[in-house]
Amino acid sequence: MPHRFRNLIIHEYARINDAQVYAILQQRLSDFDAFADVVRQYLHGS
Numbered sequence: 001m002p003h004r005f006r007n008l009i010i011h012e013y014a015r016i017n018d019a020q021v022y023a024i025l026q027q028r029l030s031d032f033d034a035f036a037d038v039v040r041q042y043l044h045g046s
Helices: 002-011 018-027 029-043
Strands: none
Touching: 018 029
8 A cells, every 4th residue: 555655645646635644644654664764774875
C-alpha cells in the first residue's frame, strides 16, 4: 500500500480524501519513519 499511496500523492493528488490519509496515519505511521530514514541517508551520502 505505501507505494500506491505515494503514486497517488505524486500523480493523482486530487483524488486523495481525508479519511484515506487518516487511516494511513493510524495504521502505517512507521512507513513515514522509514521514508524519513531513506531521505536522511540520501542527504548524508550513505
